[in-house]
Amino acid sequence: MKTQRIVNVGVGGQGNLLASNLLGQAALEAGVPVVVSEIHGMAQRGGVVESAVLLGGAKSPIVSDAEADIIVSFEPVETLRILNKAHKGTLVITNTRPLPPFTVAIGQAPYPKPDEAIKFIKKKVGRLVAFDGQELAEKAKNPLSLNMVLLGALFAVGELPVPVKTMKKMIKQNSKERFVEANLKAFDLGFQAAAGN
Amino acid sequence: MDKLLTPSAGQTHLLLGNEAIVRGALEAGVAFATCYPGTPSSEVPDTLYRLRKESPDKVKYYFEYSTNEKVAMECAAGAAVGGLRTLCTMKHVGLNVAADPLMTLAYTGVNAGMVVLTADDPSLFSSQNEQDNRFYARLSGLPMLEPAGPAELKAMTVYGFKLSEELGLPVLLRTTTRVNHARESVTFAPLGKVKTKAEFKKNPFRFVTVPAVSRQLHLKLLKSYEQAQAISEASDLNPITGKGKLGVIVSGVSANYVQDALDDLGAKNQVKVLKLGLSWPLPEKKIVKFLKAVEKVLVVEELEPIVEQAVKALAQQNRLDLPIAGKGPGLFSRAYEYNPRLVRDVIAHYFGFKYKGTTALKLDDTPNLPGRPPNLCPGCPHRATYYAVKQVVGDQAIHPTDIGCYTLGLLPPISMADFVICMGSSVSSSGGLNRATGKKVVSFIGDSTFFHSGITGLINAVHNNHDFTLVILDNGTTAMTGHQPNPGVDTTAMGDPTTHIDLEGVVRGLGVTHVTTIKPFKVRASIEAIKEAVDHKGVSVIISKEICPLFGRRIAPKSRKPFQVNLDKCKGHLDCINKVACPAMFKEEGKARINPLQCIGCALCAQICPENAILPVKAEG
């Protein structure tokens, strides 16, 4: 089986580690070899959070520079920051809604213009899927379901060896009762947004 | 019921490395567990704590968060000498604190299996250094297990208890962040039987380490070492795989990088790999045999060249002159963790394999990106305390600080962290800095850190008449590492039957005469109290008492009452933003604004605003 190296990046509180964990569990359920890695620690305090999922039989739990097949980013500036993991064939899926860091809020540094950031990424990598995932999460009635939206998008365009059905089963099993519906909706909205891309 | 408590064998789950340790301990029938938390080890104790709380009828082990690692080690030693299977966990620097008991526990040995987890952190994701704790196996003479991933981690935890009982010695289980925080599929064996009571047979000639006894015990340890080495020689945890005239010797997570590299390079038939899972004592005979069968060897080990030097020494003793390398220019570094590409590149370069990988993008035209450093949470009481102290001493005082969330006070605009080397150093270094410079010293320490190792420093300061003010940031939890309880925490809300120790009483008991407890969100009163403390000649202590809101909301959820800026009143001084950097605030059109989704209503900014422009959302209508 071909190895797929997927990097998830976001900001503390966006649910990036959960997305990686759920994808890992779906892979296990589908009989696809998988390793996941996470960096804990500063996650709670607004820092950058990165995790990786390797499908298809690689043993190493992490992804080196220039070796990500897919990057899923929860925040546009973090997409730019993580491009060192990409090569020109990398598929990048990114939420376009900015979550400016505090350094911007207090005027220490400017936040790059969103359209220009997207244009820049497009120029660099093979394929870019960019959309306002936060809006879809809100539409799904769970503003914290951006991770589900992006998982949906990943399944739409990532050519993963894991069936969508299995992924949804894991989402159902691992969501709190009152969020199941919204999370599945968020997954579907993300899937549709990316599939049309 | 939690999956980790599944009694039967056979199920496969995607487990975090640290969960795999817990499952392994349960399969081995662990009866006693102690820890002091610290990344990347914390999910082990946190999981043990959670399981005991959620399923008290299914869980048979005793568990505690100990006051510090030395205490954890000694408490565990008591249980293991007393005959119970015992697990003791800590991060790498924790073993420095626990090194004293460990070194002599190696002499007495234990009467039941004892596994000590030391979780190293190459690349310093959340640590103050990246020391290589494989040295502790060499220093203590104790065996060491080094898993490459979660599945091995579970298996080695189970085996660790067995090996410990076979040798009568504690066993070190050494992980790195990438093993603790990786997830992979782990297959369960049945849960073990738990023996919860045992008998201690007195034997002063083994357990009372006066010089005359220890002289004998050292010889006994050296004997045990030989026995351990024989086990290591025969162990299938030290397997040789692949074939060919080239050799790689590897340990830890790097074994995975080597596997992937050889796959990518198509070199499985040219390179033999000796993987060291039971990595101390070294299987010397096996290594020599390996060296004789190959023409060139690369040693792949993160951090220090420990195995490399040992292998070179073995080659010299056996008059083998094949090239052996590991660290060096064009090869591996002694700093930071490795990664798959690095290992592949070095293997290709050293052995002369060709590989065409992906090329990095040219990114030198990337726009300047705003940094995203971690920051104290909105409503964090540490921010309020720092603000108040700064109003009293300005930029003139020296601020020794300590390890915890409050170390983030390092960042501007707070910028009140001047020296920290290890837990507890804030208190003890204050006297030195004050006597050396004659300057005002106001130091900071968290409640968990104070109980961990601040108390002895404070006794020293009182006894030796030092002159400084210590601020104890009592947020009622060990926040940084995931909100574990500590001796000062009132755990009644959490339903734990522990005794809560009164911090102010402790400080007074240590002989500090000037002690004041403040509520940091009452800014004016806090400033007054700090002024008095700073003016006091000698040691004074301020206890700044306010619960960490992240933790508080978890144990007793309550609604937030956010504040907002009245834009008619705001004159755009921006003191609120510029002085305390709360992440709930931002600037728009020259005026301050508050994100109502982030604000928890601590009211610190409202007390800073000279225009009284910041008011609760409700009151504004």
Ligand SMILES: Cc1ncc(C[n+]2csc(CCOP(=O)(O)OP(=O)(O)O)c2C)c(N)n1
């Ligand atoms: C010897 C040692 N053990 C453990 C750690 C990990 N660690 C870092 S900070 C901290 C505790 C912080 O708690 P506290 O002092 O109460 O501060 P808070 O984070 O709650 O503000 C721990 C356990 C460490 N750095 N060194």
Ligand code: SF4
């Ligand atoms: S977790 Fe608690 S102590 Fe740590 S920064 Fe956040 S509010 Fe402050």
